[in-house]
Amino acid sequence: MNSVLVGAQWGDEGKGKIVDFLTQDADVVVRCQGGDNAGHTVEVNNEKFVLHLIPSGILWPEKICLLGSGMVIDPVSLVEEIKNIEGRGIEIRNRLFISETAHMVFPYHRIIDELLEKNRGKSRIGTTRKGIGPAYADKISRTGLRILDLLDKKSFLEKFQRLVEEKNRYIQFLGGEPLDWKEIAEPYLKAADEISTMVVNTAIWLYEASALQKNILFESAQGTFLDIDFGTYPFVTSSNTTAGGAITGSGLPPHKISRVIGCMKAYTTRVGEGPFPVENRELSEMLHASGREFGSTTGRARRCGWFDGVLARYASLINGFDEVAVTNLDGLDSMEKIPVCVSYEFKGKILKYPPNSVRQLEECVPIYEELPGWLESTAKVRSFEKLPQAAQNYLNKLGMLAGAPVRIVSVGASRDQTFFVD
Structure with a gap:
């Protein structure tokens, strides 16, 4: 099965961790767009890795990783990253291939x-x-x-x-x-x-891997609302961060993709400028105080807000999510009540989807439903059934808003703090 993992928000959704988790069932992991502006953080055996160009799948022995033609790569930065990872005991050079047309x-x-x-x-x-x-x-x-x-x-x-x-x-x-x-x-x-x-024609390489029934996992960088075409323009990146970018940035035909997974936090974050309807200062302060939500690439404090169901709904429409991965659920463990944005109000109209105009988006007022919190730690939970009932209800609500079932949940930074939902 060939799968695409897409960020459903403004990036920083925890895609690196979810890719690392999914790589156990993959043969090949591919980055298709972006450059070292991405920062994917993965924690394995209490050791933290921050990857900027190389796919997170490189941390699994014997897995093959590709940098696709849709990327923009600084070869000097890439060599530095390779040497940094090799210096930590991970062999790379026979497992990493680079598109000659990137x-x-x-x-x-x-x-x-x-x-x-x-x-x-x-x-x-x-x-x-x-x-x-x-x-x-x-x-x-x-x-x-x-x-x-x-x-x-x-x-x-x-x-x-x-x-x-x-x-x-x-x-x-x-x-x-x-x-x-x-x-x-x-x-x-x-x-x-x-x-x-390491330099190859990655389109031919992927065609041959697909013909051999290899499982290929595509790792998108950034998130849907940083997409050059569908994001909050001009506060976007310069590539296609949506599922379509996996096709144009790799050369694999569209019909070869079996599954699209949307990755989203249990709340919403954004780095840099641009409209952010659900932004909440109190939530930001709480998450920053706990050491969370600082950019992997820039170190900047992320802006934080409640879960935005309007964005989730639109991200699913654009990407065609088959299922959803929710990260950072444990970040809400101490909340007594948790607001969830279900729609926007704009000049007296109720909106199910965000406007494309950033000026209009800045004027949108989020409409919230308040869900009960669970007020207990989820960090040691390893199955959906063992989560507090309120946490289960919360995840089901997010899946409903995204129009796809939640199939993966993360409750901490470590690799073993992630589980499938049956």
């Missing part, structure tokens, strides 16, 4: 990202400043460099020199300092030597 991120992308965000002032987007947007802009304008370009070093240097000279003019226009192309090229040439044996 585009690359360079220092000038990060500088442009930084300068653009700075120049926006109060209109800033809240980018991670990792250069992801500018790299995708180069891809769309057909001026970007791909992994396969790096492997032909002579040709790469010719193209790279021209590109850096062009980018320097733009950087200076934005108020930055020009770069020395020779200086920044050197670490990329070294990275090419490190990754050359």
Whole structure:
């Protein structure tokens, strides 16, 4: 069975942990889009791993991981991540493959990202400043460099020199300092030597794996409402984070996907700017005080709010969820009553789905149903039946709002704090 795991909110839903959990039944795990702006945290045997480019499935021995053509990859950052994981005793090099047609991120992308965000002032987007947007802009304008370009070093240097000279003019226009192309090229040439044996045509690789009946798991980065087409534009990322992105970012045909799983927290979080109808300061303070909800990539405190059923409903409509994974249920263990947003009110109208206009979304007033809390720890629970009845009712409510049954529940950071719902 080939499955896609999609974030149903604004990212940070715990996808890394759920992918790690699902990898036990997979043969191959694939990242299809995004870059090192993603941060997937997995805890195994009391050891914490934060992965930015490499799929979470790499933490399982003998599992194969792919970086798909829809990604934008900084080869230098990738090599650093590989060495960091290998330094912790995990063998990678025979289990990780990289699409030769994935585009690359360079220092000038990060500088442009930084300068653009700075120049926006109060209109800033809240980018991670990792250069992801500018790299995708180069891809769309057909001026970007791909992994396969790096492997032909002579040709790469010719193209790279021209590109850096062009980018320097733009950087200076934005108020930055020009770069020395020779200086920044050197670490990329070294990275090419490190990754050359891992580079493949991933579309052919996946076709052959599928023909052999291998179980393939697609790991999306970010979340539905950061999608470039369906998210809260312009406060979005620059790739397709929805289930369709798994197809366009990998090369596997749509009919080969058997299952779409929506991953969502038991509440809602958001990093950076943009509308957030269910945001709640008291909940944010409680979660931050307990050490939760700080970004894996930026370290920024996440904005927190109650579960948003309007977003869940729309995410399911767009992605076609067959089932749902709910994480961070234990974050609500101390709540006596838990509000759940079931619809919005906008200028006297009741909305089942969010408006596409961010201005209208900012004016939406959430309509809540209040559910009883359970006021006991769920951290040691390992089955749905052992959860407090109020927690079971809460999960059933979330599944109803998302239009798909809850099949996976997480009650803590560790790998063993996750279980299937029969």
